[in-house]
Structures are given as structure tokens and as C-alpha cells.
Amino acid sequence: xxxxxxxxxxxxxxxxxxxxxxxxxxxxxxxxxxxxxxxxxxxxxxxxxxxxxxxxxxxxxxxxxxxxxxxxxxxxxxxxxxxxxxxxxxxxxxxxxxxxxxxxxxxxxxxxxxxxxxxxxxxxxxxxxxxxxxxxxxxxxxxxxxxxxxxxxxxxxxxxxxxxxxxxxxxxxxxxxxxxxxxxxxxxxxxxxxxxxxxxxxxxxxxxxxxxxxxxxxxxxxxxxxxxxxxxxxxxxxxxxxxxxxxxxxxxxxxxxxxxxxxxxxxxxxxxxxxxxxxxxxxxxxxxxxxxxxxxxxxxxxxxxxxxxxxxxxxxxxxxxxxxxxxxxxxxxxxxxxxxxxxxxxxxxxxxxxxxxxxxxxxxxxxxxxxxxxxxxxxxxxxxxxxxxxxxxxxxxxxxxxxxxxxxxxxxxxxxxxxxxxxxxxxxxxxxxxxxxxxxxxxxxxxxxxxxxxxxxxxxxxxx
Ligand SMILES: Cc1ncc(COP(=O)(O)O)c(C=O)c1O
Numbered sequence: 001x002x003x004x005x006x007x008x009x010x011x012x013x014x015x016x017x018x019x020x021x022x023x024x025x026x027x028x029x030x031x032x033x034x035x036x037x038x039x040x041x042x043x044x045x046x047x048x049x050x051x052x053x054x055x056x057x058x059x060x061x062x063x064x065x066x067x068x069x070x071x072x073x074x075x076x077x078x079x080x081x082x083x084x085x086x087x088x089x090x091x092x093x094x095x096x097x098x099x100x101x102x103x104x105x106x107x108x109x110x111x112x113x114x115x116x117x118x119x120x121x122x123x124x125x126x127x128x129x130x131x132x133x134x135x136x137x138x139x140x141x142x143x144x145x146x147x148x149x150x151x152x153x154x155x156x157x158x159x160x161x162x163x164x165x166x167x168x169x170x171x172x173x174x175x176x177x178x179x180x181x182x183x184x185x186x187x188x189x190x191x192x193x194x195x196x197x198x199x200x201x202x203x204x205x206x207x208x209x210x211x212x213x214x215x216x217x218x219x220x221x222x223x224x225x226x227x228x229x230x231x232x233x234x235x236x237x238x239x240x241x242x243x244x245x246x247x248x249x250x251x252x253x254x255x256x257x258x259x260x261x262x263x264x265x266x267x268x269x270x271x272x273x274x275x276x277x278x279x280x281x282x283x284x285x286x287x288x289x290x291x292x293x294x295x296x297x298x299x300x301x302x303x304x305x306x307x308x309x310x311x312x313x314x315x316x317x318x319x320x321x322x323x324x325x326x327x328x329x330x331x332x333x334x335x336x337x338x339x340x341x342x343x344x345x346x347x348x349x350x351x352x353x354x355x356x357x358x359x360x361x362x363x364x365x366x367x368x369x370x371x372x373x374x375x376x377x378x379x380x381x382x383x384x385x386x387x388x389x390x391x392x393x394x395x396x397x398x399x400x401x402x403x404x405x406x407x408x409x410x411x412x413x414x415x416x417x418x419x420x421x422x423x424x425x426x427x428x429x430x431x432x433x434x435x436x437x438x439x440x441x442x443x444x445x446x447x448x449x450x451x452x453x454x455x456x457x458x459x460x461x462x463x464x
Contacts, residue, residue, distance in 0.1 A: 053080025075310030134168025233269030
């Protein structure tokens with residue numbers, strides 16, 4: 001009934017484009033279905049209207065200026081409205097906005113792979129374009145399965161993945177993600193066959209590290225991994241993991257030693273290793289790619305989010321020569337990889353990615369990120385003493401902790417809406433944070449002034 005009322009009022013607007021925010025919000029409420037949102041929540045509390053982005057800040061329609069403490073869903077690297085990136089998009093758009101990529105090619109895509117390939121982990125030489133993190137994962141899963149089948153391993157119809165993993169929202173990606181975290185269990189009947197493995201968190205990332213039983217825990221996890229592969233290895237086409245940092249699992253930071261063990265086990269059992277660096281890529285964890293910290297090179301690597309500096313959709317799936325070779329045949333043999341998206345390798349998105357990578361060459365982007373990471377860790381160490389905070393930890397420019405009710409020492413019940421309220425209150429204090437359940441985290445653009453981060457952490461302490 002309420003929606004009906006809305007429609008009536010919209011009709012009354014005589015299909016004019018709204019000119020006031022109150023009218024725009026009525027249109028939003030009547031027609032727009034927002035991602036990852038129980039829309040009923042917006043009945044009383046409409047989505048926050050953003051009118052501009054400047055550096056690490058977002059400007060809201062009501063005049064507030066907030067620090068983008070989550071890099072606009074883990075995407076932004078160099079700040080909003082960076083003139084180099086915006087200029088590159090404008091120039092490219094004026095020249096060639098978009099073109100089919102099957103049977104055609106263009107300079108921005110070629111420049112991008114030429115720039116990026118030498119920076120990748122060893123052995124990744126073949127690049128397949130798509131347009132978001134989920135599609136880069138779909139491509140990797142399909143490539144791994146088809147490559148295995150085309151080299152006589154058609155029994156490898158399953159995938160391995162880490163418990164808690166998140167790889168996107170298309171069905172293939174959901175199938176290798178954790179079904180119970182994200183209420184995606186409903187899709188279970190539609191999904192790929194996936195075997196899941198647990199890895200422990202790395203206590204060395206904690207502000208108050210307790211390393212007493214760490215060596216034993218690590219050894220047990222190695223054994224568990226070995227057993228997992230002994231049981232499932234023969235049926236797996238590939239194993240997929242977010243290296244060192246499982247973002248959507250609640251910023252779970254896991255040890256590089258186990259990534260090394262995963263590489264060893266995959267090699268031993270003929271399983272491809274897919275590393276999903278969609279979130280960790282491009283400096284977020286302190287190195288250009290998280291897998292560098294373990295010295296591990298995957299067979300397939302997924303990149304998106306920060307690829308364009310986090311401002312336009314684009315994704316890459318990188319593969320080895322060995323995988324590429326499995327598809328190399330005469331056309332009548334039917335071995336090609338028949339997959340593609342309308343906006344594959346969009347030239348303007350490629351131009352943004354080129355401009356972003358040029359910034360990595362010309363400015364100390366990674367060195368600045370390391371400074372930011374150490375300032376963030378110091379500030380987080382202060383927050384770790386707050387009675388509402390447990391399990392404070394950092395990796396690169398990402399800081400996370402669990403929020404508890406100090407009276408009970410337990411997480412606030414989800415029905416209390418604590419995370420949402422904290423998010424809304426923080427907006428009043430010029431800060432965008434968006435806790436995931438009881439996981440509070442900060443993940444600012446790499447270019448953020450460290451002083452702003454100290455302020456943001458102090459604000460969180462006050463709000464808690
Ligand atoms: C590790 C990881 N993989 C894949 C995805 C999916 O990317 P997209 O939202 O662009 O589809 C995400 C998104 O958060 C992610 O964190």
C-alpha cells in the first residue's frame with residue numbers, strides 16, 4: 001500500500017526529472033533496488049545521497065563531508081576525482097568510447113597488459129578481460145574446469161575453497177563462497193560442487209599477539225590441508241582462495257605459510273590454484289599483490305576493484321601458458337574458451353587502469369601505503385584497549401576488530417542493529433564505516449593523509 005502511495009505521488013510529478021533531494025529520494029524509494037540491502041530498512045532510513053567525491057572524502061547532499069573509510073566498497077586507491085585518472089577517461093572517451101573485443105583490439109587494452117604483466121607473480125602471461133570481480137572469478141572457474149577436461153581430466157568436476165571465502169555474487173562465484181555467512185544458502189541447489197577447507201587466522205597480525213601455541217596450530221593446519229587434498233584432490237579442477245585476507249568473511253587474516261602449503265598441495269594433486277586478488281590487489285595489503293608476501297604464484301589470478309584505481313568497472317583473469325595451451329587447437333576441434341561480456345576491455349576503463357598504474361610508477365604509492373599502514377596500526381593499537389574492542393588486527397592498510405558489548409564481552413545481537421546504528425552515527429562524525437556484523441574495519445584509499453586516519457580511529461573510539 002505504501003508503495004502504491006509512492007507511485008501516486010510520482011505520477012503527480014508528471015514524470016518530471018526531480019530537482020529536489022526529497023523528490024529524488026521518492027523516486028529512489030519507488031524504483032531502485034539497492035545491492036546487499038534489506039530494502040525495508042530504507043523505509044525509515046533512506047540511502048545516503050552522495051553528490052561528489054574529492055580525494056579521500058565524499059560530499060553528501062545534506063552538506064556533510066565524510067572520510068571514505070571503506071574506499072567505496074574496497075575499490076578506491078588514489079582518492080576520488082583524481083585529475084590524472086579523470087583526464088585519461090575523458091581523452092579516451094573522446095577518441096574511442098567502446099568497441100567489441102572479439103576479433104578487435106585497441107591500444108588501452110594492449111598498453112594495460114604491457115604495463116601490468118611484468119609486475120605479476122611469475123608465470124602469468126595470458127590475460128582475459130571482463131568487467132567486475134565476480135566475472136573474473138567465473139572466468140577463472142570455467143577456464144580451470146575446461147583446461148582440465150581438455151587435457152583428459154574430465155573427472156575434475158569440483159572446486160576447493162576456504163571456509164568463509166567470498167568471490168562475488170554470480171552463481172559460480174557464490175558456489176565457491178561461504179554459503180552460511182551471507183544468507184546465500186538458499187541458492188545451494190543451484191551451485192557448483194565445492195569442498196571447503198578451514199585455515200586458522202594469523203595471530204601475528206593481532207595487536208596483542210599470543211603466539212604460545214602458534215607453531216602447533218600451524219602444523220595442525222598443514223596436516224589438515226594435506227588430508228583434505230588426499231581425500232578430495234583427484235576430483236578438484238581448482239582451489240580458489242583470497243590470499244592472506246578474507247575480506248567479506250570479516251577481514252580474516254590468514255598466514256602466508258598456509259598459502260605456500262596450498263601451492264604445494266595443488267601441485268602435488270594436479271589442482272590449479274586460483275588466487276582471487278580482487279580485493280587484496282594493488283597495494284591494499286602493503287605489497288602490490290598479497291601473494292607476493294608468501295612468494296606464491298598462482299595458475300590463475302583474478303583482478304578488479306583497484307585495477308582502475310577503483311573508479312570504473314574492469315576485471316582481468318590472468319592464466320599461465322600451460323592453461324592457455326589447453327585451449328590452443330584448430331577451430332573445428334571445439335576447444336576455444338567461449339566466454340565474453342559486452343563491455344569486455346572497455347577502452348575508458350582500460351585508460352583509467354593505465355593512468356592508475358602510471359601513478360604507481362611515478363609516485364611512491366606503495367611506500368605511502370606502507371606509511372599509512374603503520375600509522376593505522378599504531379592508532380589501532382590505541383583502539384585495541386577499548387572495552388568494546390576484541391581481536392584488533394591489521395594487514396597493510398586494512399585494520400579490523402570485533403565489537404562487543406562491554407557488559408557481556410559478547411557480540412551485540414544482530415537484532416539490535418548495532419552495526420547499522422554505528423554506521424549512521426559515524427556519518428554524523430564525518431566518517432564512513434560499514435561494519436560487517438560484529439566486524440569493524442577501516443580500509444581507506446591508499447592516498448589518505450595519515451592524520452585523517454588517526455582522527456578516524458579516535459572518532460570510532462568516541463562513538464563506541
Ligand atoms: C575477494 C573478492 N572477490 C570477488 C569479489 C566480487 O567483486 P564484484 O563485487 O566486483 O563482483 C569481491 C567483492 O567484494 C571480493 O572481495
